[in-house]
Amino acid sequence: MIALLRTELVKAVRRTRTVVILAALIGLPTVISLAVNARGPRRPDRGEGLFRLASQSGLVIPAAILTMTSAFLLVIVSGTIIGDSVAGDAATGNLRYLLLRPVSRAKLLVAKAVVSTLLVWVATLLVVLTALVAGVALFGWHAISVPVAASESGPPQWIELTTVDLLARLAFGTLYVAFGFTALVGIGTFFSTLTDTPSGAIGASVGVYIVSEILDAITDLGSLRYGLPTHYRSVWVDTITRNSFSPDLKAGVIVQLAYGVVFLTASIVWFRRKDIRS
Amino acid sequence: MSNDVLAEVSHLSKAFGTIPAVEDLSFAVRAGEVCGLLGPNGAGKTTTLRMLVGLIAPNAGQASLFGVTVGPGCAELARVGVMVEQAAFVPHLSGMTNLRLWWEAGGGRLHDADLDGALALAGLGDSVQRKVRTYSQGMKQRLGFARLLLARPELLILDEPTNGLDPAEIKEIRNLLHRLADGGAAVLLSSHHLAEVEQTCSQVVVMSRGRLVASGPVHELRAAGATVRIEVDDPARGAALLRALPMVGQLDVEGSDLVVRMGDGRRSDLVAALVMGGVGVESVSATRDLEDVFLRLVDQSEKSRAEQDTEQTR
Numbered sequence: 260m261i262a263l264l265r266t267e268l269v270k271a272v273r274r275t276r277t278v279v280i281l282a283a284l285i286g287l288p289t290v291i292s293l294a295v296n297a298r299g300p301r302r303p304d305r306g307e308g309l310f311r312l313a314s315q316s317g318l319v320i321p322a323a324i325l326t327m328t329s330a331f332l333l334v335i336v337s338g339t340i341i342g343d344s345v346a347g348d349a350a351t352g353n354l355r356y357l358l359l360r361p362v363s364r365a366k367l368l369v370a371k372a373v374v375s376t377l378l379v380w381v382a383t384l385l386v387v388l389t390a391l392v393a394g395v396a397l398f399g400w401h402a403i404s405v406p407v408a409a410s411e412s413g414p415p416q417w418i419e420l421t422t423v424d425l426l427a428r429l430a431f432g433t434l435y436v437a438f439g440f441t442a443l444v445g446i447g448t449f450f451s452t453l454t455d456t457p458s459g460a461i462g463a464s465v466g467v468y469i470v471s472e473i474l475d476a477i478t479d480l481g482s483l484r485y486g487l488p489t490h491y492r493s494v495w496v497d498t499i500t501r502n503s504f505s506p507d508l509k510a511g512v513i514v515q516l517a518y519g520v521v522f523l524t525a526s527i528v529w530f531r532r533k534d535i536r537s
Numbered sequence: 538m539s540n541d542v543l544a545e546v547s548h549l550s551k552a553f554g555t556i557p558a559v560e561d562l563s564f565a566v567r568a569g570e571v572c573g574l575l576g577p578n579g580a581g582k583t584t585t586l587r588m589l590v591g592l593i594a595p596n597a598g599q600a601s602l603f604g605v606t607v608g609p610g611c612a613e614l615a616r617v618g619v620m621v622e623q624a625a626f627v628p629h630l631s632g633m634t635n636l637r638l639w640w641e642a643g644g645g646r647l648h649d650a651d652l653d654g655a656l657a658l659a660g661l662g663d664s665v666q667r668k669v670r671t672y673s674q675g676m677k678q679r680l681g682f683a684r685l686l687l688a689r690p691e692l693l694i695l696d697e698p699t700n701g702l703d704p705a706e707i708k709e710i711r712n713l714l715h716r717l718a719d720g721g722a723a724v725l726l727s728s729h730h731l732a733e734v735e736q737t738c739s740q741v742v743v744m745s746r747g748r749l750v751a752s753g754p755v756h757e758l759r760a761a762g763a764t765v766r767i768e769v770d771d772p773a774r775g776a777a778l779l780r781a782l783p784m785v786g787q788l789d790v791e792g793s794d795l796v797v798r799m800g801d802g803r804r805s806d807l808v809a810a811l812v813m814g815g816v817g818v819e820s821v822s823a824t825r826d827l828e829d830v831f832l833r834l835v836d837q838s839e840k841s842r843a844e845q846d847t848e849q850t851r
Contacts, residue, residue, distance in 0.1 A: 266638045274629050352625025355592055356684070359619045363610045403774035531609065534553075535592040 263362065263370035271340065280336050282329040284385045287332055288324045292393035295320065298495055309496055313394075318425040320394025321387045322432055322499055328386050329436045334468050337379045337440045341447030344462030345530070349455035356533055359520060365527045372448050372523055379444065384439040387429065407502050417483040418502055428498045435495040435508065441515040442488035443468060443509040445522030452530045455537040485510065488518050541568040543692045543723045544589060548598035551584055552839065558584040559747045560600070566692070566725045566740075571718045573734035573755075574727040575831055576744035582727040583622065583745070586696050589725075615643065618690030620698050624681025625782050628670035632680050635669055640687050642703035650687040658713065659683035681804060682710065686762065697725040699733065711737050735827040743831060745838040755827065764829050765797045765804050770817035778814040779807060787833075791818075798833060 295313050309323035322341050345368070348354035358364065393395065404417045420428070447464035450523070471489040474480060484490050491511030497503045545565040551558045559581040566572045576582050587593040589600045591609045599606050602613040626635040636649050636655070656665060659679045669677065678701045685693065693714070699707045714724050714737055728734050732757075734741060740759060743750040753756060767773040772790050779785050779795060784802025788795060797807060804823060811818050 262644055265644045269629065269634070269638060270627050273634075348627075351628060352623065353627055354637060355587075355621055356619075356625060357642060358592060358609065359590055359614055359617075359621075361610055361612045361615045362643055410711070455547045497787075532594065534594060535587070 260366060260368065263367060264373060267344075267370050267374040268345070268377070271344075271378060276339070280339070280382070281385070282349045283332065284336065284382055285389045287328065288321070288386050288390035289393050291324050291327065292390060292397055295323075296397045296485055309500060311498065312403055312405065314398060316422075316425065317391070317394035317396070317398040317421055318400065318429060319403060319499065320398060320420060321390035322425075322429050322496070324390040324394075325383070325429075325432060325436055326493055326496055329383075329439065330472065330489075332384065333379075333383060333436070333440070334443070335465055336382050337375075337443050338447055338465035338468070339368055339461050340378050340382075341372075341375045341444055342459075342464045343452050343457045344375050344448060345451035346454050346457040346460040347451075349535075350457055354536060355535050355536055364531050368452070368527055368530050369523075372444055372526075375448065376444050379440045380437040383433060383440075387433045391429070405500060405502055420499065420502065425499070431498060432495045435511070436492075438512065439492055442518030442522070445519040446488070447528070449522045449526040449529070452526050452533065482520065485512065488514065490514070542566070542604070542695070543726055544600075544602055546585065546589060546598065546600045549585065549588060549595050549600060550597040551581075551588060551593060551595050555657065557747050559588070559595075561750065562747070562749050563598075564742045564749065566723045568576075568640045568721050568723050569718050570645040570740050571714055571724040571726070571738045572740040572742060574725060574733060574739035574742050574744065575731065576727075576750075577835055578729075579746070581747040582744060583696055584747075585729070586621060586694055586725070586727060590614065590617065590621070590694060592621065615688060616691045618685030618688060618693045620681050620685055620694075621696045623674070623697075623700060624677045624684070626665075626669040626677065626680065629668060630658050631668055631674070632659075632665040632683075635680070636665075636687065637685055639684060651689050654689075655683035655686040658686060675703065675706065678702055679706070690717075691722050693722065693726070695724065697728055698726055699728070707733065709831065731831055733829045741827070741836050745835045746842055748838065748842075750834045750838045758830050759827055764833070765799055765807060766822045767795045767797065767807065767811070768793055768819040768821075769795060769811060770819065771815075774814065775811050775816040778810055778816060782807070782810060788839075806815055 295310065299314070309319055309326055312319045313323045345354065356369065400422055402419050402421045404419050407416050407418045426511060427474060443464060446467050447460065450463040451460040471487045475484050475487050475490050491507050491514060494505050494507040494511055497505050539568050542565045548561050549562045549565050562581070562585060584593060589602070589607060591607045591611055591614065599621050601607060602611070602617060605611065605613050607613070626632070627638070630638070636652070640647050640650050659665065659682060661676060663680060664672070664676065665680070670678070672680065678698070699710055701710060702710065711733070714726070718760065719723055738755055740753065741755050742752040764824070767775070770793070772793055772795060775795050776788055776790050779797060781789055784806065785797055787798040804821060808821060809817055
């Protein structure tokens with residue numbers, strides 16, 4: 260298994276495309292940090308979300324950028340890595356030669372899924388670390404104050420999050436967001452076994468996430484939205500903006516696990532029976 | 538199954554949807570044999586080879602390697618060198634990295650493989666360190682041969698192995714296959730190049746539309762397929778005379794030529810029958826290469842199949 264993991268990792272990392280992805284993962288957080296700096300400070304009691312607090316501390320910048328990229332850039336990057344994992348080998352004809360080694364197909368697929376997961380996690384971490392460096396360089400290393408309870412009648416109560424608190428929440432958010440791509444790993448791997456065209460698998464994987472986001476925005480769907488893979492994507496933000504650890508965090512983990520397990524199992528079942536004609 | 542059978546397919550069938558690709562196919566490849574798998578495009582050769590190495594699952598029958606039924610990733614694949622259609626690699630990695638990763642993916646270490654022998658055969662020199670995307674088709678094919686020889690295989694399964702190679706390289710590959718067979722290995726190769734099969738193979742399996750048409754030693758098939766072409770002054774009368782002879786298997790009239798597929802008998806008997814019947818004989822020529830045999834066998838099979846289809850339609 261270790262040998263298979265190493266093989267798949269080398270193949271994935273030594274691509275020209277990987278350099279382009281790296282540039283995007285470093286470049287975009289840097290540009291966003293500069294843009295926030297150029298915009299100037301906002302009143303901390305106005306507006307919603309992490310960008311409201313971003314100019315208060317360089318430690319909030321990576322959290323804000325993580326929220327933004329987890330809906331767009333990281334989805335595309337992850338979809339590309341995962342969708343290409345099997346279909347890419349099939350497109351070059353290399354898949355049939357890989358399957359001529361005395362290795363079970365299930366093992367090979369699991370190795371590919373593990374490497375995809377690892378790369379998605381590294382991509383997420385890279386966004387956070389880049390934003391952290393840019394944020395601290397531009398806005399400094401400070402504690403912040405956040406409202407713990409919003410009130411219609413009276414002024415909100417405020418609590419200070421120390422730099423240690425912020426770093427801990429940032430680490431938690433990074434883990435949560437990275438784990439939040441588990442469903443995409445499962446779905447993308449499944450699509451990748453269905454086709455010999457990498458662009459098709461990538462498009463389908465990213466498409467599922469886009470459709471999920473659109474459906475999640477339709478409140479009339481009610482509780483049906485709770486089963487969508489993107490529904491709980493941003494609930495970790497409350498750990499910073501409201502100093503609150505919502506029960507939705509647990510639900511988010513369960514939904515991701517469910518999608519990951521179901522689709523990865525389906526991938527294995529399908530791939531083991533698939534006729535390799537590429 | 539005898540001990541020297543290294544690969545065997547038994548009543549193998551496969552259909553893609555409602556389209557049959559291989560039907561009730563059986564043959565075996567023994568140690569020391571170089572066996573050619575012949576057939577026109579769409580005959581089911583590649584599908585058969587893919588079933589034999591576990592890439593495609595049969596609908597019925599079984600394929601076995603070294604006496605063990607083949608399944609995806611089965612252990613016996615470690616003893617087989619396979620090239621299915623064109624050699625394919627990870628294009629953004631070097632030839633050497635491709636060899637190393639492919640070998641290690643199976644759990645082995647590269648120093649256990651016959652790397653020196655494989656690289657000597659590939660003859661790529663320093664190019665083996667270049668990315669595969671810069672290789673010509675011929676270079677990829679040679680690297681493909683290097684890859685399949687890493688395991689010192691006891692059985693080689695090759696699908697159109699000389700595609701993209703120049704005549705000198707083809708000769709080199711032919712010699713290699715003979716050397717491997719002399720050493721006790723077996724080779725099963727499919728090819729469109731009948732002359733190449735004739736020079737390379739000791740056995741041949743002929744397929745048409747997914748079915749076995751004929752199999753056996755090349756020299757026996759050639760002998761059975763002897764064709765005599767007789768130029769005469771009265772083809773209609775000549776044809777009528779020859780059709781009455783028991784030695785004439787099949788007779789076609791092509792212009793002033795009578796093309797006779799011979800059973801047991803002598804060509805001189807054909808000429809004598811024509812002359813005694815008052816038909817003038819201008820020339821007689823005999824052909825008996827594998828191409829004639831192949832074309833005749835496939836033609837007969839197609840006609841037979843068409844007749845069956847017609848009867849079923851009725």
